[in-house]
Amino acid sequence: xxxxxxxxxxxxSVATSRALAAPDVVSRARPNARLLALLALGHLxxxxxxxxxxxxxxxxREAFTLSYAAxxxxxxxxxxxxxxxxxxxxxxxxxTARRWLLPLSVFVSGVGLALTGVAxxxxxxxxxxxxxxxxxxxxxxxxxKTASHVAGDRxxxxxxxxxxGGNVGIALGxxxxxxxxxxFGLAGSLGLLLPSLAVAALLTASLPALSSPVPAQAHAKxxxxxxxxxxxxxxxxxxxxLRSWTALGLTTFVPFFYIDHLKADPRLVGPLLFVFLGAxxxxxxxxxxxxxxxxxxxFMVTVFVLATPLTLGFLFARGxxxxxxxxxxxxxxxxxxxxxxxxxxxxxxxxxxxASGLIVGFAIGTGGVGVVxxxxxxxxxxxxxxxxxxxxxxxxxxxxxxxxxxxxxx
Numbered sequence: 471x472x473x474x475x476x477x478x479x480x481x482x483s484v485a486t487s488r489a490l491a492a493p494d495v496v497s498r499a500r501p502n503a504r505l506l507a508l509l510a511l512g513h514l515x516x517x518x519x520x521x522x523x524x525x526x527x528x529x530x531r532e533a534f535t536l537s538y539a540a541x542x543x544x545x546x547x548x549x550x551x552x553x554x555x556x557x558x559x560x561x562x563x564x565x566t567a568r569r570w571l572l573p574l575s576v577f578v579s580g581v582g583l584a585l586t587g588v589a590x591x592x593x594x595x596x597x598x599x600x601x602x603x604x605x606x607x608x609x610x611x612x613x614x615k616t617a618s619h620v621a622g623d624r625x626x627x628x629x630x631x632x633x634x635g636g637n638v639g640i641a642l643g644x645x646x647x648x649x650x651x652x653x654f655g656l657a658g659s660l661g662l663l664l665p666s667l668a669v670a671a672l673l674t675a676s677l678p679a680l681s682s683p684v685p686a687q688a689h690a691k692x693x694x695x696x697x698x699x700x701x702x703x704x705x706x707x708x709x710x711x712l713r714s715w716t717a718l719g720l721t722t723f724v725p726f727f728y729i730d731h732l733k734a735d736p737r738l739v740g741p742l743l744f745v746f747l748g749a750x751x752x753x754x755x756x757x758x759x760x761x762x763x764x765x766x767x768x769f770m771v772t773v774f775v776l777a778t779p780l781t782l783g784f785l786f787a788r789g790x791x792x793x794x795x796x797x798x799x800x801x802x803x804x805x806x807x808x809x810x811x812x813x814x815x816x817x818x819x820x821x822x823x824x825a826s827g828l829i830v831g832f833a834i835g836t837g838g839v840g841v842v843x844x845x846x847x848x849x850x851x852x853x854x855x856x857x858x859x860x861x862x863x864x865x866x867x868x869x870x871x872x873x874x875x876x877x878x879x880x
Contacts, residue, residue: 508676509617510635512576515669516609517636519583519602519662521643521747523548524721525739526586526659528729529651534592538726538853542845545722547596549714549834549841551603556831560611560823569616571608573673579605580666587651587659607831614811614826630758633808637751641744648740697878703817703828705874709770710810710833712867715840716781717803719860720746722841724796727853742796749797750804757805766813769806771871776802777864785857803864816877 524545531541562568582602589595617632650658724742728734761769780802784795814825840863848856 506617506631508673509572509613510632512572512609512669512673513613513632513635514639514642515576515665516579516606517639518643518646519579519639519666520548520552520606521640521721521743522583522647522659522662523586523599523602523643524725525644525647525743526651526656527722528725528736528739529656530586530595533656534595536592537845538723538848539842539845540592541726542722542842544595544599545718545841546839548599548603549718550836551600552606553603553831553834554836555604556607556611556827557824558827559608560615560821560825560827560831562823568612569677571612573670573677575605575608576666576673577605577670578602579609580663580670581605584660584663584666587656610830611823611827614830615823618815618822618826629808629811630754633754633758633811634751637747637754637804637807641747641751644743644747645740648737652737698820699817699875699878702875702877703814703825705870706810706814706817707828707833709774709867709871709874710829711836711840712863712870713774713777713803713806713810714834715844715863716777716860717750717800718834718841719844719857719863720781720796720799723844723848723853723857723860726848727857731853742793745793745797746800747804749800750807753801753803753805754807756801757807757809761809761812765876766809766816767871767874767876769809770813770874771868773802773806774864774868774871777867778861781861781864782858785854785861813874813877 527541527544530536530544559571579602582598582600582605586595586598586602589598613632614629617629647659647662650661652658654661721743724746725739728738728742729736757769757773764772777799780795780799784792784799787795811826811829814829815822818825818828840860844856844860847859
């Protein structure tokens with residue numbers, strides 16, 4: 471590309487410069503599959519650690535004789551520390567690239583989760599969960615911002631591939647930690663240090679490749695022609711918060727529902743959560759292209775209306791039908807994950823890191839407050855009622871999503 475003409479060529483020079491820049495923008499519209507795969511791998515390991523926490527909770531509850539509210543508090547602490555501070559990391563990411571956070575956060579999250587199994591007390595468990603949460607909080611805004619820049623024009627599809635790493639990680643976390651604890655006791659959680667160390671090393675070695683193409687694309691595509699819509703962003707945060715009430719409520723209390731209420735084998739916990747979260751991973755992969763075709767807002771509204779009947783059906787079903795309905799509920803709920811990030815980045819086009827932090831972090835994390843409230847309901851009126859309340863949240867989310875506007879061009 472030629473240097474700008476400073477000799478006073480005026481509008482002709484500007485037009486020429488834009489014409490020369492156009493092929494560069496088009497060439498960057500194609501996704502960088504290698505970078506997306508690398509970022510998705512880090513996302514996978516981060517969320518394996520995060521996804522393992524609900525599955526280890528029944529074992530921790532038995533070891534420390536915890537109430538349902540105390541178990542819900544662990545989830546709340548995890549979500550607050552992994553999410554409420556995410557907008558801060560997003561703000562820092564918008565100021566300047568901090569690629570070194572990617573490998574460091576994978577390592578920190580692995581250390582926090584791995585040591586929970588050998589923690590000597592409930593307070594130490596909470597401290598370790600905070601450590602894990604900081605790792606999760608640091609990875610997501612930087613990861614989503616980088617993934618958005620290398621995703622090309624089809625943002626929903628590109629971010630769905632990045633998100634699929636996290637969704638697969640969340641789905642794999644429960645069966646992995648269940649198998650480790652079944653084989654080695656609670657100390658088996660230390661086994662999760664190995665993938666965290668390996669992927670952190672890989673990301674560290676790949677930092678030059680990660681850093682190279684992103685600034686140029688960010689400059690070429692920055693803003694995407696959309697206007698900042700703060701009010702719409704605030705409403706989207708509420709919608710995602712309601713979604714997280716149900717998703718976190720199911721991942722936290724479905725294991726207790728089967729073990730304590732239905733008297734099922736504790737080894738069923740891993741497969742149950744894998745069905746819910748694995749179906750959600752498939753939903754993420756399917757949802758991205760559909761949102762690119764239909765529009766992110768329309769997709770959000772459509773899928774929310776399906777979540778409540780599927781979740782209520784699961785609570786009354788047994789056997790294979792219960793697994794199928796739980797998987798369908800996970801497919802519908804989690805399919806909106808990457809789509810909500812795309813919509814947020816369209817509402818805040820000049821603050822991609824902040825938009826990601828508000829959705830992946832703040833909205834989901836403050837939804838964790840609902841898990842504590844559900845735990846209180848479970849302690850006083852039983853698990854079935856608590857899960858019934860969780861099932862109704864997407865219906866309220868659907869009504870709120872009806873008021874989401876379409877992103878407007880500048």
